[in-house]
Amino acid sequence: LEKYTNLNRSDSFCYWVESRTYDLGSIWGGSAYKFGIFKYNERPKGTASHVMCDDTYAWYTKNGQTAEEAYALVKNEIVKIANHAKKGDLEAIDKITTFGEVFKWKIAFLYSDEKLIPIYNREMLETVAAEFGIDEPKEKSIPYIQRYLLLKKGSVDLFVFYDQLLQILD
Numbered sequence: 001l002e003k004y005t006n007l008n009r010s011d012s013f014c015y016w017v018e019s020r021t022y023d024l025g026s027i028w029g030g031s032a033y034k035f036g037i038f039k040y041n042e043r044p045k046g047t048a049s050h051v052m053c054d055d056t057y058a059w060y061t062k063n064g065q066t067a068e069e070a071y072a073l074v075k076n077e078i079v080k081i082a083n084h085a086k087k088g089d090l091e092a093i094d095k096i097t098t099f100g101e102v103f104k105w106k107i108a109f110l111y112s113d114e115k116l117i118p119i120y121n122r123e124m125l126e127t128v129a130a131e132f133g134i135d136e137p138k139e140k141s142i143p144y145i146q147r148y149l150l151l152k153k154g155s156v157d158l159f160v161f162y163d164q165l166l167q168i169l170d
Contacts, residue, residue, distance in 0.1 A: 001037075001057070001067065001068070001071040002039075004035075004037070004071060004074070004075070005035060005037060005038045005039045005057070006039050007039055007041055014032075014035045014038065017103065017106055017107060017110070018103075018106075021106070021110065024106075024109065024110065024118050025106060025109060025118030025119060025120055025162075026120075027102040027103055027106045027120055030100060030102065031100075032058070033051065033058070033059070033060060033100070034099055034100030034102065034103045035074070035099065035103060036059060036060065036063055036070065036071075036073070036074035036077070036098050036099050037057055037058070037059035037063060037067060037070040037071050037074055038057065038058055038059070039056055039057055040053070040056070040057070040058050043055075043058075044058045049061070050062070052065070052070075054066070054067055057070070057071075062098075063098060073098060074098060074099075077096055077098040077099070078107060080092070080096065081093055081096060081104060081107045081108050081111070082107065082108075082110075082111035083111075084108070085107070085108040085109070085110075085111040085112040085115075085116070086111055086112070086113070088112070088115060090108070090116075090142070090143030090146060090147070091141070091143050093105070093108050093143070094141055094142055094143050101120065101121075101122060101142070102120040102121055103120075104120075105120040105142065106118075106120050114158050115150070116146050116150075117146055117149045117150065117153075117158075117161075117162065117165065118158075118159075118162050119162070119165060122142060124169055125137070125142065125145045125146070125149070126138055126140075126145065127168065127169060128149065128165045128168050128169065129145045129148055129149060131168050132148070132149065132152045134148050149165075
């Protein structure tokens with residue numbers, strides 16, 4: 001758990017996925033709850049029924065009653081995402097609800113051997129897919145949009161294509 005999330009940041013899994021791999025697609029912003037569980041500096045404010053915290057960690061109640069339970073679930077789900085990404089089973093990844101979408105799809109990209117587009121925000125994917133002629137992108141799943149964009153990429157280097165997509169978003 002300490003290697004997954006800590007306040008040192010430079011050596012935690014969450015820090016690496018969000019910050020150290022920034023050039024492989026951004027997942028900045030949003031709540032730290034997107035990680036499933038996180039170590040905090042200041043106790044989160046509020047008493048929302050869907051979140052829990054102890055003296056060190058905060059997490060969604062759906063992930064467990066203790067930090068250890070929440071982390072066990074989170075770790076298991078990350079392993080599933082990585083394995084599904086390696087196999088190209090994007091629909092199985094799409095069904096996982098433990099994390100925020102951007103975090104889930106960034107992990108999938110990192111373990112996919114560059115077989116995904118490194119854009120993790122659904123609205124951004126819809127925008128670039130629309131530019132490439134997809135019909136009704138809001139009605140399509142993320143796996144569908146990912147595959148569509150990969151077809152449009154053709155033989156172009158993934159990161160050259162990614163730069164082109166970022167220009168569309170600008």
